[in-house]
Structure formats: C-alpha cells, structure tokens
Amino acid sequence: MKIKVGTVILSAGAGTRMNMDLPKPLAPFLGKRLIDFPLAESLKMMNQLGSNSFVGLVTGHGKEHVEKYVNENYKDVDLKYAFQKEQLGTAHALRCYFDQIKEAKSCEYTLVLCADTPLIESESLHKLYKELEDNDLDGVAATFHEENPTGYGRIIRSVDCGFHIVEEKDANEEQRKISEVNSGMYVLKTSFILEHLYSIDSENQAGEFYLTDLFKDDYKVKPLLFSEKSSFAGVNNLEQLEKSEITMRKRILITLREMGVRFVDSRHTYVDSQNIGKGTFIHPNVSIDHLSVIGENVTLEPGCIIINSKIENGVTVKAYSHLEEVVLHSNCSVGPYARLRPGTDIGSESKIGNFVEIKKSKLDRGVKVSHLSYVGDAEIGEETNIGCGFITCNYDGANKHKTIIGKNSFIGSDSQMVAPISVGDNCFVASGSTITQSMNDGSFAVSRTKQVTKEGLAKRFLKSK
Numbered sequence: 001m002k003i004k005v006g007t008v009i010l011s012a013g014a015g016t017r018m019n020m021d022l023p024k025p026l027a028p029f030l031g032k033r034l035i036d037f038p039l040a041e042s043l044k045m046m047n048q049l050g051s052n053s054f055v056g057l058v059t060g061h062g063k064e065h066v067e068k069y070v071n072e073n074y075k076d077v078d079l080k081y082a083f084q085k086e087q088l089g090t091a092h093a094l095r096c097y098f099d100q101i102k103e104a105k106s107c108e109y110t111l112v113l114c115a116d117t118p119l120i121e122s123e124s125l126h127k128l129y130k131e132l133e134d135n136d137l138d139g140v141a142a143t144f145h146e147e148n149p150t151g152y153g154r155i156i157r158s159v160d161c162g163f164h165i166v167e168e169k170d171a172n173e174e175q176r177k178i179s180e181v182n183s184g185m186y187v188l189k190t191s192f193i194l195e196h197l198y199s200i201d202s203e204n205q206a207g208e209f210y211l212t213d214l215f216k217d218d219y220k221v222k223p224l225l226f227s228e229k230s231s232f233a234g235v236n237n238l239e240q241l242e243k244s245e246i247t248m249r250k251r252i253l254i255t256l257r258e259m260g261v262r263f264v265d266s267r268h269t270y271v272d273s274q275n276i277g278k279g280t281f282i283h284p285n286v287s288i289d290h291l292s293v294i295g296e297n298v299t300l301e302p303g304c305i306i307i308n309s310k311i312e313n314g315v316t317v318k319a320y321s322h323l324e325e326v327v328l329h330s331n332c333s334v335g336p337y338a339r340l341r342p343g344t345d346i347g348s349e350s351k352i353g354n355f356v357e358i359k360k361s362k363l364d365r366g367v368k369v370s371h372l373s374y375v376g377d378a379e380i381g382e383e384t385n386i387g388c389g390f391i392t393c394n395y396d397g398a399n400k401h402k403t404i405i406g407k408n409s410f411i412g413s414d415s416q417m418v419a420p421i422s423v424g425d426n427c428f429v430a431s432g433s434t435i436t437q438s439m440n441d442g443s444f445a446v447s448r449t450k451q452v453t454k455e456g457l458a459k460r461f462l463k464s465k
C-alpha cells in the first residue's frame with residue numbers, strides 16, 4: 001500500500017541565535033522541550049490519518065542528544081531519522097530526508113514542519129492538507145500576517161496563481177515591508193518536491209539551500225493565509241521562546257477555565273499542567289509544572305510552587321509552600337511556608353503547618369505536624385500529633401536511617417528521635433526529649449535533665465548583664 005503522508009520535522013539547525021548550550025530542539029519549553037510540541041501535533045495528525053503515514057526527523061547539530069531525548073520519550077512510536085551532517089539550509093535538510101529514509105519517496109504527500117514552531121496545532125496541518133487535496137495543488141505553504149516580520153521569509157503573491165518567498169537577508173526595502181510571512185510549514189506532493197528539490201541552488205545572501213525556493217510564481221502552489229498567527233510563531237531567539245511560552249500558557253489557561261478552574265489573576269500564574277480539576281482555585285504567583293496532577297476543589301494560595309506532584313480533591317496548600325514529587329491525599333492542608341521534598345506522601349485530613357520540612361516520608365490520615373519541624377525518612381501512623389520543633393535525626397554523617405512512629409501517639413514539642421528508631425502506637429513522648437531507644441506500644445518516655453531552681457538567684461545574673 002502506498003503511504004499517503006510522510007511528515008518531516010527539520011531539526012538539524014544549530015540555533016545559534018538562541019545563545020544556548022543546548023541544540024535548539026532541546027530548548028526547554030513549558031517544562032518539556034521545543035521538539036515535543038511539533039512532534040506531538042504531527043503524531044496526532046498521523047493517528048487521525050491512520051497507519052498510512054509516518055514521522056521522520058532530520059537531525060544534525062547535537063544529533064546524539066536530540067535522538068536520545070526523542071527515543072527515550074517516544075518509545076512506542078516508530079520514528080525515522082535522517083542525518084544532516086552540515087547545516088547547509090532547509091532544502092539541503094529535506095534532501096537528507098529523501099536520501100536517507102527509504103519510505104520518504106514513496107509517500108504521496110510530504111508535510112514539512114520545523115522543530116522551532118512549537119505552537120502549531122494539528123487542525124492547521126489538516127487545513128493545509130485539505131487545501132492541497134481539494135484543489136489538486138503541488139504545494140501549499142501556511143502563512144500569516146506579522147506586524148514585526150523581521151527574520152521571516154516574506155510572501156510575494158503573483159497575480160495569477162503561484163507565489164514565491166523572499167528571505168529577510170535577500171529582501172529589498174519594499175519587500176521587507178510585506179507583513180505576510182512564511183510559517184515554514186508546508187504540504188507538498190512528493191513527486192513535485194523530487195522534481196525540483198535537487199535543482200535548488202545556494203545563490204543567496206546566506207549561501208544556503210533554501211527550501212523556500214520550491215515555490216515559484218508559475219508553479220501550482222498557493223500560500224494559505226491563517227488568521228490565527230500565534231500558531232506559527234518561530235522560535236529563533238530567547239525573546240521569541242519566552243513569547244511562545246506565554247502564548248502556550250494562555251491556551252492552557254483558557255482550557256482550564258472552561259473546565260471550571262478559577263484564577264484570582266491568571267496574568268501572574270504559571271500553569272503548565274492541563275490536569276487540574278473543577279472548582280480548584282489558583283491564586284497569583286503559583287507555578288505548577290506540566291507533570292503535576294491537581295484534583296477538584298483544591299485551593300492553591302499565593303506563591304506556591306508545585307513540581308511533579310499529585311494533589312487530591314479538597315486539599316489546601318497555603319501561601320509560599322514548595323512541593324516537589326509529593327502526594328497529598330484528600331482534604332489535607334499544607335503550609336504556609338512548608339517545604340515538601342521528594343517522596344513525601346501526606347494522608348487525608350492531615351495538617352502540615354508553617355516552616356515544616358518533610359522528605360521521603362509517609363504520614364497516614366489525620367497526622368498533625370503543625371509547626372517548625374523536620375521529618376525525614378519517616379513513617380507516621382494515623383492521628384499522631386507531632387509537637388512544635390520536632391526533628392528526626394535521620395543522618396549519622398554516613399547513612400540515612402528510618403524513624404517509625406505508630407498511630408495515635410503524642411510527640412511533645414522540641415523532641416528529637418535519633419534514627420533508626422521505632423515508636424509504637426499510643427505512645428507519649430514528653431517535650432524536650434531526645435529519644436534514642438525504641439518504644440513499645442503505649443509507652444511514655446522522657447529524656448531531659450532535671451530542672452534546678454534557686455530562689456532569688458536571678459538578680460545575680462541580671463545584674464551582671
């Protein structure tokens with residue numbers, strides 16, 4: 001069976017204008033990488049088209065890193081790679097694709113995308129494809145109007161049918177004023193590409209083989225103007241990267257609002273996750289990364305940072321709390337100013353108060369650690385109350401050790417437990433105790449020096465001050 005559509009994502013460029021140590025496809029974008037976005041949309045389109053299509057990547061600069069990242073993150077997808085050793089231009093990159101990927105030439109259509117246009121949506125790809133099929137054209141390029149078109153190829157429409165593209169560097173003053181620009185996204189008949197691709201030369205200011213030279217005034221090609229310009233923004237420098245991220249976040253916010261998520265002022269909220277439940281209320285300066293999953297009716301107060309965490313329904317995270325790789329079960333409350341580190345699992349109805357740090361610990365239902373404590377490598381049973389200023393001494397300078405505390409126990413303020421140690425259910429530890437020996441269920445422990453009181457002696461010390 002003839003393959004209908006081959007998609008190629010051009011990702012070999014060095015991205016020098018980004019001024020980054022990473023290859024451009026791996027530039028961080030909304031917690032992921034730039035390449036993830038055009039790749040996800042083309043895979044979406046591929047799924048809609050059925051098994052009759054595939055996606056190929058042309059890699060070059062930082063090839064090993066780009067391919068390693070893609071292979072690790074798209075294990076179930078059969079992606080094809082072509083290598084462009086020298087970055088001689090976009091037409092040269094496409095030649096590498098056809099020369100190295102054997103299925104490429106046999107596709108009826110070829111969809112060309114750039115790795116640096118993260119905002120594209122599969123709907124636009126479909127529109128482009130439909131335009132080509134319906135009008136039996138040889139090629140269609142997606143275009144849009146840009147007030148500040150600097151850096152983009154300008155669209156020069158011919159009076160009758162075709163069009164051509166002039167790159168910024170080659171454009172004269174009049175052409176530079178044109179605001180209709182090339183998105184770098186095309187659908188073309190493969191036979192048309194193969195007929196013209198290899199005769200493209202590098203006679204231009206950049207000395208590169210421009211893919212844009214595929215379009216000529218007397219060819220059966222058409223620019224398809226999209227009104228939604230933000231979908232095609234190219235990312236060539238850090239300003240464009242930031243602007244595109246802001247646009248993408250706005251899209252996420254709109255979807256979340258439609259799903260019933262409420263924001264105090266979304267202009268100052270940084271939400272990359274799309275998994276947030278109805279009735280959740282998000283205050284300013286909250287950051288949520290794309291891996292986090294937040295349930296319904298959760299309140300996230302100002303300044304909370306939530307990284308790769310799962311928060312169940314009805315939880316309140318009070319102001320300025322920092323959560324990383326944490327699970328919060330339903331209706332618990334955390335903060336203000338709590339720091340929950342990786343491996344923390346807080347049971348439902350539990351309460352973690354201000355200036356509490358918890359690491360790699362499991363707290364069951366209804367546990368209270370209300371003030372100024374450090375809990376590390378611990379397990380705490382349900383309904384146990386931990387007093388103010390409690391510390392697990394979990395590190396002996398070489399190794400970490402566990403602290404296990406049973407349920408319904410009361411651990412007095414300013415006490416420490418020197419791990420490894422285990423305290424049973426229904427225990428009572430008097431405040432100020434340093435517990436070094438394990439305790440059976442129902443025990444009481446106090447470990448502090450006896451108080452010495454000398455009547456009237458205070459004045460001696462007060463005077464000396």
Ligand code: UD1
Nearest residue numbers: 010011012013087088089090093115152153182183184234
């Ligand atoms: C390109 C278009 C321009 C368009 C713009 C849209 C050309 C000549 N110009 O310019 O008309 O307005 O995109 O964003 O095509 N790449 C390779 N190998 C190379 C060179 C580039 O794989 O040798 C890849 C890059 O990694 C990138 C894409 O092709 O993903 C586009 O290259 P870039 O250098 O960003 O081209 P622009 O100057 O943005």
Ligand code: MG
Nearest residue numbers: 116234235236
């Ligand atoms: Mg570009």
